[in-house]
Amino acid sequence: MPRLPKRKVGIIACSGEELPEGTVTRLAALRVLEHLRPEETVTICLPLFLAGGEGERAFTRFYPTIAIDGCEKRCAARGTEIYSGKPAAGVVVSDLVAEGGLDRPEGSRRLNQAGQRAVEVTEVRVAQLVDELLEKRRPRRFGTAAKKEPGR
C-alpha cells in the first residue's frame, strides 16, 4: 500500500510584539509544535503571507489551520483569511484569560506567572483543537461503509 503523507494541522500565531498576550501566542504555538503535537502540526509566519509568494499563500489549502490571537483585533485569523483562506479554528488569548478567570498577563519580553499560566491554558486548548480537526478529517477505515448523509 502506498505511504500517504501524514495529515497535519497548521498553526499561525499573531506574535504581537507589543502585548504580553502576543508573547503568549508565540510560546503556546511553540509548545504545541515542539512538545504537545510535534508530529501533527506545522507553522508559517503570518507576515510571510504578505512578504512571501504564492506557495506561502496556499498554506490553508494544504493544512486546516488554527489561528492563535492575542487580542480582539484577531490579526492572525483575519490575516490568514485575507491572504490564504479561512482558518478552520481560532483561539483568542484575552478571551481564554477572561473565561478562565485568570489574571491578565504582563511582560511582553518576560512573561509573569499569570502569563505563564495563560500559555498553559492556550497550549492545551490548541492541542484539543488539533485533535478535533484531525479526527474530523481522518479518512474512514478500510472496510467500513461510509454513513449515508441525511437527505441524500
Place this chain on the structure above:
Amino acid sequence: MTDPKRIAIVACSGIGKTSGTVSREAAYEVTEVLRPDRTRIVALSLLVLGDEAARAAVTDSPAITIDGCKLACATKVCQERAGRVGQAFDVMDTYRRNRRLKSQGIAELNEDGKKLARDLAEEICEAVDRLTAAKEGKEDNA
C-alpha cells in the same frame, strides 16, 4: 501608538528560528532599556493587517526593521504598507561580525543569544540616535 517623536521598531515575528527570537530580544532591549523615550515597538501582525495606527507609526517617521532571516518579512511588510525604512537590520549580519556567539533557543535564548541581541541592540541605538538627530534638525529648520 501614534507618537511621531518616537522611532518605530519593527521586529521579525518568526517562531521557527533562533534568529527571530534574537531580533525581538534586541527590539525589547532598545525600546524598554536603552532608548525607551525615543522608540516604540510596532507589532508586525498589525502592519500585515494594515492597522491605521501601526501604519501611521511607520509613515510619520522612518522606521527601523530587524529581520531574522533572508526572507526579510519585517522590511518587506513595512515597505508594502508605505512605511519609510530608516535602516534595516538583519540578525545574520550581526552574527557574521560575532561568530563566536552561538545563539540557541527559541522560547528562551541561551547566554550567547542574549549577548548577540545586546550587540545588535547597540547597533540599533546608533541608528536611532542618527535618525532622531536628523528629525530634530529638520524640525529646527522648519
